[in-house]
Amino acid sequence: MHPVRETIIGNIDSFIEQEVPSIELGRVTDEGARLIRDSGMVRMLQPKQYGGYEADPREFYQTVIELASKASSLGWVGSVVGVHPFQFGQGDPRMQEEVWGADHDTWTASPYAPIGRARRVEGGYLLSGQWPFSSGTDHCKWAVLGGLAEREGGEAGAFTELMHFVLPRADYEILQDSWNVMGLQGTGSKDVLVQDVFVPDYRTYKVQALNDCEYAARHRPESVLYRIPFDLFFPGAISAATLGIAAGVVNHFAEYTGSRVTRMGVKQTQNPYHMASLGAALADIDASCQHVLNEIGDIYKLVQAGGKVTREMKYKARVNQVRAVRRAAEAAAEVFKHAGGNASRVSNPIQRTWRDLSVAMGHACNVDDPVYAAYAGTLYGIPVPRGVVI
Secondary structure, three states: OOHHHHHHHHOHHHHHHOHHHHHHHOOOOHHHHHHHHHHOHHHOOOOHHHOOOOOOHHHHHHHHHHHHOOOHHHHHHHHHHHHHHHHHOOOOHHHHHHHHOOOOOOOEEOOOOOOEEEEEEOOEEEEEEEEEEEOOHHHOOEEEEEEEEEOOOOOOOOEEEEEEEEEEHHHOEEEOOOOOOOOOHHHOOEEEEEEEEEEEHHHEEEHHHHHOOHHHHHHOOOOHHHHOOHHHHHHHHHHHHHHHHHHHHHHHHHHHHHHOEOOOOOEHHHOHHHHHHHHHHHHHHHHHHHHHHHHHHHHHHHHHOOOOOOHHHHHHHHHHHHHHHHHHHHHHHHHHHOOOHHHHOOOOHHHHHHHHHHHHOOOHHHOOHHHHHHHHHHOOOOOOOOOOOO
16 A cells, blocks of 8 residues: 555544535635645655655555545545646656745646637747636646647647646636535635736647657656556546545445434334445445556556557546446435435535535546547547547
């Protein structure tokens, strides 16, 4: 077991204590952020050069699942903020030094949705846009934002190049009143606003080159971890957080079941339908977690042995990720159906975690039907439609 995961498990009660205060605050509390920071979770995928572990990605996913199953908001933020060093570690050395040189525990936010528009200027770009869903952003000093840019030498005003832009906190505004949602309230996934900010070339990524591991080959050729394509790895982190939250629904239900007695005086542990739904859900949650964990484990072994992740492997991994998440969500839905009226009380953690799961399932990386269709299409040589996260 990785020492970070061991630390989180050993202090899990402290993490759990910060979940409700985070929800009430609308972001992870300062104490919750400290617990995540001190555990080393956000440095698991960070380069060793900057105090990171360059950990086995399976260990990172397992850590995310473990934390999210006990504290949804903290687990979600730990996952999203924790996966960013995987990308930053592949970037230009000048950018890495700016981000981590003075503080190895610097947090970075996102999102990657290509909402921004970037005009090409000498030495870089002028970026503008407003992005929703910047999880954990109040605790972050940098952000990486998606957008479409004018191509170098291309037509002015033609925004066609998919890119990521890295900005320091001084270059964007957090819109504090923008996070009002029914679940995952404690993640503080607020909007960020950028207005004509200059981003130098060395703080940008061309998304296709990132997905093809070109930056990793250029800047960290000795590091095996970064040979895994970003468009496989990042969605897997979202899958892990969502699987953990689904497990939390089922775990809360199991705990509730042990003491629940109906108004007719019947123990729920004696209700065969109730117990059957719990047994099936536990099996489906475990199968879903193992599906995602084994997939990333096998891919990591492949790159450790000098192999290369093919396009077909990426497609298979993505369809397995979304299918595993959907299976886990359906298992959680089945037990929630049997939880009874009292489970809907605001004080009951079953309904709270159920709402968290509902919001998590809305993440673009968890949208499953387009991935199923695109994956099936690849079997017949049909190109993946634009916009499908596969």
